[in-house]
Amino acid sequence: MHPRTRELLSQASTATITTQLLARGLRNTFLHGIKPLNPANARLVGPAFTLRYIPAREDIDVLEVFKDYDHPQRKAIESVPPGHVLVMDCRNQGRAASAGNILATRLQVKGAAGLVTDGTLRDTPEIRQLQLPTFAQGASPLTNLAQHHAVDMQVPIGCAEVAIYPGDVIVGDEEGVVCIPAHLADEIAEPAARQEDLERFILGEIQAGRPLRNTYPPDEATLERYRATTGHPPST
Amino acid sequence: MHPRTRELLSQASTATITTQLLARGLRNTFLHGIKPLNPANARLVGPAFTLRYIPAREDIDVLEVFKDYDHPQRKAIESVPPGHVLVMDCRNQGRAASAGNILATRLQVKGAAGLVTDGTLRDTPEIRQLQLPTFAQGASPLTNLAQHHAVDMQVPIGCAEVAIYPGDVIVGDEEGVVCIPAHLADEIAEPAARQEDLERFILGEIQAGRPLRNTYPPDEATLERYRATTGHPPST
Amino acid sequence: MHPRTRELLSQASTATITTQLLARGLRNTFLHGIKPLNPANARLVGPAFTLRYIPAREDIDVLEVFKDYDHPQRKAIESVPPGHVLVMDCRNQGRAASAGNILATRLQVKGAAGLVTDGTLRDTPEIRQLQLPTFAQGASPLTNLAQHHAVDMQVPIGCAEVAIYPGDVIVGDEEGVVCIPAHLADEIAEPAARQEDLERFILGEIQAGRPLRNTYPPDEATLERYRATTGHPPST
Amino acid sequence: MHPRTRELLSQASTATITTQLLARGLRNTFLHGIKPLNPANARLVGPAFTLRYIPAREDIDVLEVFKDYDHPQRKAIESVPPGHVLVMDCRNQGRAASAGNILATRLQVKGAAGLVTDGTLRDTPEIRQLQLPTFAQGASPLTNLAQHHAVDMQVPIGCAEVAIYPGDVIVGDEEGVVCIPAHLADEIAEPAARQEDLERFILGEIQAGRPLRNTYPPDEATLERYRATTGHPPST
């Protein structure tokens, strides 16, 4: 991901990005049902670092396992590179949490870009106070091994029924999280920014009383006004 | 709808209205699962203007269709009369949005009373800033044609598994949305207002320490106090 | 419940309590899907007083039944002792509410510790203003007899698929509600407090930049620092 | 229940009975999602004997409890009078079974009329061979205390979200199970039989090529033919 791509994507909404991906034939890129725990810090961009859970088994997943500092969940937390997003596959199951405040705080201290799970988180009152953008289906106080067994990391996973490959670019905002396949991130960053710019102009026109006809989508005359007003070239 | 009906209903809660409708044998009038996006602007009253979606098909519902300004979705937005509520039947499906901020803004500029969908909306961070009362099952950034095909308007629809006929009176508050059959709106407006007035009085009694017995529901002595205190006739 | 137990539990999070219960073999103690209506007043501790609903029947559950002040729902409200929590079994069904603002206010006036239902509540805009900690799956304006029939009280019930026996200790916070079997409340109160104290220390260490290794869970050296810093004995 | 009522109801379909109950204002009488395990033996009529389960708790519901022959589940099985139907409230949860083949066989030997649960049954390959009409949401091999705790019997319950009072009349056929409130069983038995008789005649007419118009529902001429052909008075 070029630095310019990160900059452009950090200003693009998930609404814009999903449209850009749809135009390229990708319909299943938004993580439905996953919401920001702290909407004020929902702006997120970074490559995915993946962690996979399978269902827990009572004889394996006992409280003592955490005494092993190389437990896959702990190891994953310590392995996320700065600027990356930890994405956890919990099979969309949330009776037990995927992680809690201490692990989320460690991620923040290490410079991770964000935390995304299709399960739940615990200690959410504290997590809501973090700067770290954090996305989940909700809250559950139960510790993860009551339902989840961390098994491996940096493998392709599903998260909220969307394919996530390590290195895909994760973008989040107040509406949720979208996954951009790694090879498309640079390609869509510029068109996404242009689309946003044009739509801001169109919104102004609508606020000023123009009807949808000729304005949204813009006809040639509207595009001409857009160019004249903003000096920007129109997006396509 | 008489102007007096609109005035009375705009002060009645959905709790009161559903009770009035239940007393007349109507049990299925509340749109379960549909919540206000901006609770501070949730007060809504107006006749329903309906728009029906069916599932999208990949060869028909392509991004290019919006170049036709007579596309049914766009036409519906421009057709909602001032003071009316656009109610959209999305079959309770929300993977793709029913509409976004530009269309919602256009509705507001045109003087619509509100926007209700049993699906989702996109651009919700911006929609939450509108004055327009807006109700949905949640947010999705995906543009509507990824799942929905606008097909016709002003036909009877289902919304959140409630029958909505064009002209039915839609009332919303922070708890959600209720649909009053057109022929009952005038009939229940006055009893609803009286019920609210009486219940406010009863609440004061309970806050002052009276037990439920004799107070809720009010016996004759409580009704007498109500009349004496407020000068109002009791509701039935 | 010893007064000291109440004091300790009122400072323990549901995250800590569910871990203590899990350590004792109890995996199903959290009421999944039940959330505080007013998160600022979510701190709740008290013994359970139970009310059981079955599905309503149209010929029995008519609006007139409330004229009987000994109707089981009303009687239950008046029977909850001060400091107790009214827990209602609505079979996880929420199309109609379990109770509304007048009944919740009466509970508050009588000194109840809280109100928990696995269904919904009505008049939630007003209920959100109460001091009474109140937990539900959400809001519905429909009066309870449209779906529920109050049948008996102080029997063992299920609430959100968790067993609740009268007298079990209910604890709530912003993440939701946990049920502690009566015989375990005193036993876990002290360990829970110690666990919270230790985890606060560990969080400080993590915030200061320490890695998970040796810190979380704490090794002997970390425990030593904890004892030295706080003067507290370590939890186990 | 008059013997004549039992005889008439044992020939009426659940389709006919639900229509008779709907005509009397009862819309929620069919146990949705509950199917016969052995459709060839689905014909069932008898008064309800109820058993209520709540969720299990790991420290109470251990395999040893069955050593107590007065365990509520075992006691319920032994208490069902001949000709009655054991109806079990499992909160519509089926991860663990409500009962297995040995208990079902005991019910059959004792002369029970049938077995209905809104949960699951185990040993279903064997249960399918019984004469006893048996209805459930499906099969699960897990023994009941993995999820269920039998708590009391002969109290009003919900089963598949339908109210069941002890003594209500349970009728089953290949489509499933309907609950007739006790006070209506005698009242609807005769009209149900007449409706079935008339509809058999109408079906013959339709099979012979008559259109729906004038035939279904029958106009006066069709009713006349019905009376002339069968010698029966028309149902209403």
Added chain:
Amino acid sequence: MHPRTRELLSQASTATITTQLLARGLRNTFLHGIKPLNPANARLVGPAFTLRYIPAREDIDVLEVFKDYDHPQRKAIESVPPGHVLVMDCRNQGRAASAGNILATRLQVKGAAGLVTDGTLRDTPEIRQLQLPTFAQGASPLTNLAQHHAVDMQVPIGCAEVAIYPGDVIVGDEEGVVCIPAHLADEIAEPAARQEDLERFILGEIQAGRPLRNTYPPDEATLERYRATTGHPPST
């Protein structure tokens, strides 16, 4: 639809047809959750004739409405042309049936090709005896107006979340129902038949012990054997 198309499609499985449609970019053509009531008569081909239901309302949808022989449901049944398939949009809701045995029998007598609903049917023990291919999500004895209001026919609908336009070609087999957009039916009929023929050959090879490699999908040598054995040209 050419007669040849009907002939070819009546021998093609839904597995083959969904693959042909997927190859043309259509991913949402199978009616998930809809099963044949009588698998022995599941083979179905014919153009769709649509009927749309919205939710019922208690004051409109009373048992008396059927006295009007022009009630939309009855009118739809009488309007289905021979060889066509009645497809009903019940919003995937099945608490009340979409139709019963008398109406299904009338359809059969009139020469309809089949009956498809995304809701339920009643009188299913009798319907299972019909020759008419009949598909539904299951059985419910409740008459349709307890939940459904027939509103109009021959409009585009959704059925099991698939778009159905009047005239689309409906194909059914033991696995369920697929909808072929009208303009594609002729186009895919021949390739579907060729695909089936080739796969039958491949299956024989696999049964004879060949590995997947080189056989499935067929390499040039396998295709050569296919051509030599069957004399047919290979599908693509």
Added chain:
Amino acid sequence: MHPRTRELLSQASTATITTQLLARGLRNTFLHGIKPLNPANARLVGPAFTLRYIPAREDIDVLEVFKDYDHPQRKAIESVPPGHVLVMDCRNQGRAASAGNILATRLQVKGAAGLVTDGTLRDTPEIRQLQLPTFAQGASPLTNLAQHHAVDMQVPIGCAEVAIYPGDVIVGDEEGVVCIPAHLADEIAEPAARQEDLERFILGEIQAGRPLRNTYPPDEATLERYRATTGHPPST
């Protein structure tokens, strides 16, 4: 797995095995919602060979991928050793099939013991004719890459929310599938056989008219009769 273990387990029901596992603290071993496609061939015992799917992505999962004979799905089929069970993790999603008849036939030819998926299968009319025990949540004709991407094999997976490690022992019967952790298979085989033997005796007693008291569970006198009649030692 000892040959004797396989022999004993092939006669034990899933009801018995789940009880043996529950007695050892394992509550989550049955694959809920997964049913045999051909109940007459449901008896299944064998070690698990796992295949993991993640969600498909439109640009990767195109029909052409199958031209690669080393595609992970095809490779997995060819890698299952004789006597092993292919267990597929489809995240409980079934809109597209996990496999079809040609692959299932190849498995059978190669001597696999069975096929289990928590998704669906296609070509089920043909699969039902195979000898191979086959378990799925149902049928869907859609080819797998419309929803699934085969990613790796012989890693730990979840199947129907149960943990499956390669080599765990899979047992199936008409009620479904249970997973025995590898290290417990030999341990429980003998007790399971003894439990079955004892329960067959108890069933005979119940059929002969004995009450549950003293018989089920058996008291010492019943156990004595069991030993005397069968010559077997009692299970515990």
